[in-house]
Amino acid sequence: MRCLVPRPAGSYLPEPQGPGGAETGRERDLRKSSPSKLQAALGSGHCAAMELGPLEGGYLELLNSSADPLQLYHLYDQTDLAREELELCSEPDMDTINCEQFSKLLCDIEGDEETREAYANIAELDQYVFQDSQLDGLGKDIFIEHIGLEEMISENVEVLEEAGQKSQKRPFPEELPVDLKHRKLAEPVTVPMVTGTFLVGPVSDSSALPCLSPPAVFNKEPESNQRWLEETVLMPVPPSSSLLGCLSLPAGPIQIVPSLPSLPQGLWQISGPGTGVSSMVIYQGEMPQASQVLPSNGPAVQGLPKSPDRPGSTSPFAPSATDLPGMPEPALTSRANTTEDQMSPTQCLEAHEVSSKPPKWPESVEQFCRSLRDKYRAEPADPEGILVEVELVRARLERGGDKSQERGLATPDWAERQLARGGPAEVLLAAGDRRRPRETQVIAVLGKAGQGKSRWAREVSRAWACGQLPQYDFVFYFPCHCLDRAGDRYRLQDLLFCLGPQPQPADEVFSHVLRRPDRVLLILDAFEGLEGQDGLLHSAGGPVSTEPHSFRGLLAGLFQRKLLRGCTVLLTARPRGRLAQSLSKADVLFEVTGFSAEQAETYVTSYLERAGVPERRERALALLHGRPFLLSLSHSPTVCRAVCRLSEALLELGGEAELPSTLTGLYVGLLSPAARDSPPGALAGLARLAWELGRRHSGTLRDSQFPSAEVRAWAVAQGLVQPVPGAPDAELAFSSFLLQCFLGALWLALSTEIKDKELPQYLALTPRKKRPYDNWLEGVPRFLAGLLFQPHAHGLGALVGPAGAAVGARKQKALSRYLKRLQPGTLRAGRLLELLHCAHEAADAGLWQYVVQGLPARLSFLGTRLTPPNAYVLHSALEAAGRDFSLDLRSTGIDPAGLGSLVGLRCVTHFSPALVPGSEALSPQGFAE
Numbered sequence: 001m002r003c004l005v006p007r008p009a010g011s012y013l014p015e016p017q018g019p020g021g022a023e024t025g026r027e028r029d030l031r032k033s034s035p036s037k038l039q040a041a042l043g044s045g046h047c048a049a050m051e052l053g054p055l056e057g058g059y060l061e062l063l064n065s066s067a068d069p070l071q072l073y074h075l076y077d078q079t080d081l082a083r084e085e086l087e088l089c090s091e092p093d094m095d096t097i098n099c100e101q102f103s104k105l106l107c108d109i110e111g112d113e114e115t116r117e118a119y120a121n122i123a124e125l126d127q128y129v130f131q132d133s134q135l136d137g138l139g140k141d142i143f144i145e146h147i148g149l150e151e152m153i154s155e156n157v158e159v160l161e162e163a164g165q166k167s168q169k170r171p172f173p174e175e176l177p178v179d180l181k182h183r184k185l186a187e188p189v190t191v192p193m194v195t196g197t198f199l200v201g202p203v204s205d206s207s208a209l210p211c212l213s214p215p216a217v218f219n220k221e222p223e224s225n226q227r228w229l230e231e232t233v234l235m236p237v238p239p240s241s242s243l244l245g246c247l248s249l250p251a252g253p254i255q256i257v258p259s260l261p262s263l264p265q266g267l268w269q270i271s272g273p274g275t276g277v278s279s280m281v282i283y284q285g286e287m288p289q290a291s292q293v294l295p296s297n298g299p300a301v302q303g304l305p306k307s308p309d310r311p312g313s314t315s316p317f318a319p320s321a322t323d324l325p326g327m328p329e330p331a332l333t334s335r336a337n338t339t340e341d342q343m344s345p346t347q348c349l350e351a352h353e354v355s356s357k358p359p360k361w362p363e364s365v366e367q368f369c370r371s372l373r374d375k376y377r378a379e380p381a382d383p384e385g386i387l388v389e390v391e392l393v394r395a396r397l398e399r400g401g402d403k404s405q406e407r408g409l410a411t412p413d414w415a416e417r418q419l420a421r422g423g424p425a426e427v428l429l430a431a432g433d434r435r436r437p438r439e440t441q442v443i444a445v446l447g448k449a450g451q452g453k454s455r456w457a458r459e460v461s462r463a464w465a466c467g468q469l470p471q472y473d474f475v476f477y478f479p480c481h482c483l484d485r486a487g488d489r490y491r492l493q494d495l496l497f498c499l500g501p502q503p504q505p506a507d508e509v510f511s512h513v514l515r516r517p518d519r520v521l522l523i524l525d526a527f528e529g530l531e532g533q534d535g536l537l538h539s540a541g542g543p544v545s546t547e548p549h550s551f552r553g554l555l556a557g558l559f560q561r562k563l564l565r566g567c568t569v570l571l572t573a574r575p576r577g578r579l580a581q582s583l584s585k586a587d588v589l590f591e592v593t594g595f596s597a598e599q600a601e602t603y604v605t606s607y608l609e610r611a612g613v614p615e616r617r618e619r620a621l622a623l624l625h626g627r628p629f630l631l632s633l634s635h636s637p638t639v640c641r642a643v644c645r646l647s648e649a650l651l652e653l654g655g656e657a658e659l660p661s662t663l664t665g666l667y668v669g670l671l672s673p674a675a676r677d678s679p680p681g682a683l684a685g686l687a688r689l690a691w692e693l694g695r696r697h698s699g700t701l702r703d704s705q706f707p708s709a710e711v712r713a714w715a716v717a718q719g720l721v722q723p724v725p726g727a728p729d730a731e732l733a734f735s736s737f738l739l740q741c742f743l744g745a746l747w748l749a750l751s752t753e754i755k756d757k758e759l760p761q762y763l764a765l766t767p768r769k770k771r772p773y774d775n776w777l778e779g780v781p782r783f784l785a786g787l788l789f790q791p792h793a794h795g796l797g798a799l800v801g802p803a804g805a806a807v808g809a810r811k812q813k814a815l816s817r818y819l820k821r822l823q824p825g826t827l828r829a830g831r832l833l834e835l836l837h838c839a840h841e842a843a844d845a846g847l848w849q850y851v852v853q854g855l856p857a858r859l860s861f862l863g864t865r866l867t868p869p870n871a872y873v874l875h876s877a878l879e880a881a882g883r884d885f886s887l888d889l890r891s892t893g894i895d896p897a898g899l900g901s902l903v904g905l906r907c908v909t910h911f912s913p914a915l916v917p918g919s920e921a922l923s924p925q926g927f928a929e
């Protein structure tokens with residue numbers, strides 16, 4: 001534990017003064033001690049002391065001097081190690097406790113049952129507040145609120161709330177003692193007794209907090225705009241504003257300082273009379289952040305070295321096992337002297353092998369584990385065998401701006417994204433550090449269809465099979481949509497072993513699994529495919545018995561911590577609708593965000609190498625760059641793979657090759673050869689199946705559902721459907737969700753069962769309550785527009801021949817009437833983007849002109865994600881409109897390339913890409929429905 005960090009002049013760290021200017025005990029002690037004493041103890045060779053030169057006076061003077069804080073820190077650190085005595089007053093001073101006092105305190109409490117329980121409760125409170133999945137500064141306001149300080153929260157917090165980032169309030173854990181629930185920070189709490197670092201002195205003016213404020217409105221002054229872009233978006237990332245806040249207590253502010261990569265822990269600074277301390281800064285653990293560095297005017301803690309401290313809890317409120325020898329279980333997993341971004345999988349393995357090597361297992365258990373590992377190793381994470389390394393991004397949920405107030409994935413600005421560094425082993429290891437002891441931990445990996453969630457989940461099981469996740473003895477992988485069959489019932493052990501090596505293992509293995517649930521990882525892949533999955537995380541009454549239950553019933557038991565309590569559940573899902581709401585129950589949330597342009601190129605290269613034609617790389621890349629829209633769409637790995645397939649086929653043909661310019665064209669290009677070789681009606685039959693299943697939120701098929709065995713065989717041979725990896729009974733599924741959407745749109749375009757006037761209902765442009773279904777097949781609208789509007793020979797005709805021409809023409813007319821009655825200026829941002837995509841896919845000059853001319857001059861995308869393809873169609877539309885626009889691009893997650901392309905447009909005269917709330921330059925307008 002570190003007790004003191006000197007404050008450099010001009011920093012916002014506390015002045016060495018007690019409340020009301022009075023001197024604290026700590027300050028008295030500091031004054032009494034002489035730095036020259038320290039130097040003597042360290043010896044003349046100590047470089048920090050040498051560089052500091054002769055140190056005169058007491059510590060207070062030293063603190064106020066302009067000496068380099070880094071050196072002071074080392075100096076103090078070494079002193080501590082050299083056991084140089086700092087004479088402290090006899091009464092333990094809450095704000096100035098040192099290592100020795102702390103050890104003494106621990107000895108005193110050892111064996112004291114009540115105290116230990118109190119610590120456990122404090123640890124619970126800490127876990128509740130700090131280890132929350134929404135650990136973005138907002139969990140902290142709940143903490144303040146729950147301990148009775150709502151009225152004291154300063155304006156700064158309101159700013160965050162206004163930005164729609166306020167966390168969902170959760171009930172206070174019932175098991176916490178009443179006095180802890182109602183304790184106010186103002187009371188002299190025992191908080192400082194636990195692990196942490198405390199800085200002493202009052203908090204300086206909160207206005208000194210570093211705050212990144214981009215110009216409210218950008219004008220067309222390329223130089224200043226470019227400068228800002230370079231300093232903020234394109235250069236090292238500033239600390240997240242959402243992590244940086246200042247709460248005012250009546251007598252002074254609490255500053256919440258984001259954690260820094262250079263610090264082992266984050267900081268909390270608490271001050272004010274009545275707190276019993278002049279002020280206090282508490283380190284708090286946090287996930288590593290994307291390239292996070294402080295701006296030059298940042299807090300002085302910037303230069304602090306990593307604590308060479310002994311391993312311990314990352315939280316001041318959660319003593320670790322090393323801190324509290326009497327604790328029954330470690331409060332948190334600790335990793336000696338290592339931060340997550342420093343640890344390679346190999347190191348992880350070594351570290352865990354030492355600490356958690358299981359005792360020798362019975363032969364049956366050993367055998368089962370070996371077989372399970374072999375099974376995972378044998379299953380390719382990807383049928384193409386290509387791996388582009390991508391990093392997950394920390395995610396959180398927030399209420400949408402619409403009236404429904406539904407929660408969805410928050411869209412942070414690009415610079416605010418927090419990357420979860422490393423591969424699955426590192427990410428899970430880091431997430432495990434935030435685990436509540438003896439509690440089931442739910443980790444959710446979210447993302448749009450085709451972004452690589454399943455792939456990541458399969459990599460996890462492979463990583464375990466290769467020994468990279470030694471914290472787990474057992475990893476069970478479940479493709480959820482294949483297990484949730486009506487009538488199927490399982491006992492927990494049936495479920496665990498039904499997909500594993502066969503024959504199923506003996507009861508001995510199951511009882512071994514039950515013995516250490518904390519060493520069990522369950523992977524629930526494609527969780528959104530479960531019917532009614534949204535209720536699972538919240539519903540009551542899950543099973544506790546060993547009776548058979550439905551798959552959903554067993555999952556409810558898991559989530560309610562009634563089954564395998566203490567295990568880790570990793571679920572992957574497309575967060576939509578009510579499921580997104582329920583996910584607030586998850587302890588940690590990540591998002592898979594897809595490929596960057598460079599990663600897409602890497603994929604193309606690997607694909608051609610795997611296909612044995614690496615020499616075609618340059619031509620393939622040239623084809624892709626010739627179609628910038630497809631390049632932007634290759635942000636999705638699924639589309640990137642489709643582009644590679646078509647490029648390969650085109651290059652195979654030789655001659656002048658060119659990729660199509662639309663997504664519809666890409667899929668028509670891929671499917672038309674398959675359609676030519678199909679049994680009669682096979683494509684239409686499969687299209688109907690895609691639509692029917694999609695309406696029921698499903699993409700998996702059983703043999704009996706195919707129109708005929710012939711159609712099944714053709715669909716498998718053409719790669720339109722494929723076995724679900726890891727599923728029982730060779731279950732089949734559409735080879736991608738996007739393909740299912742395309743086939744669903746094809747059915748809508750061809751079917752005479754769907755009346756022309758019903759078609760607009762299937763576009764995502766219509767308000768939800770007027771739609772007959774929920775657009776689960778979210779790619780349908782743009783494919784439908786593409787198939788109906790593109791010249792017959794290049795669209796429908798290429799797939800079904802002249803047969804569909806008449807039906808298609810009628811439907812096109814109906815859709816055209818509808819689209820031309822829409823007023824783009826009245827649509828909310830998400831629907832406006834969908835309309836632009838539909839118009840782009842239609843490739844119809846009249847429709848395109850109608851849409852772009854209807855765009856309002858002031859466009860707000862606040863809180864709406866601008867993915868690379870969204871930015872592309874928006875760019876094309878603004879360019880085509882031929883008049884000036886103002887753009888609000890805040891909280892859109894737009895990447896630097898997209899931002900550059902939009903603000904580089906001559907017609908964009910103003911834009912507001914603020915990274916922090918508060919820029920009111922362009923208020924959202926004009927999107928009311």
Ligand SMILES: Nc1ncnc2c1ncn2[C@@H]1O[C@H](COP(=O)(O)OP(=O)(O)OP(=O)(O)O)[C@@H](O)[C@H]1O
Binds near residue numbers: 389450452456
């Ligand atoms: N990092 C990657 N490297 C190489 N290929 C990838 C990567 N990520 C995804 N893919 C490929 O992209 C395709 C889609 O990936 P995956 O099925 O994992 O997506 P998903 O997010 O689970 O989609 P859905 O929500 O539809 O189930 C697969 O072919 C997968 O192998």
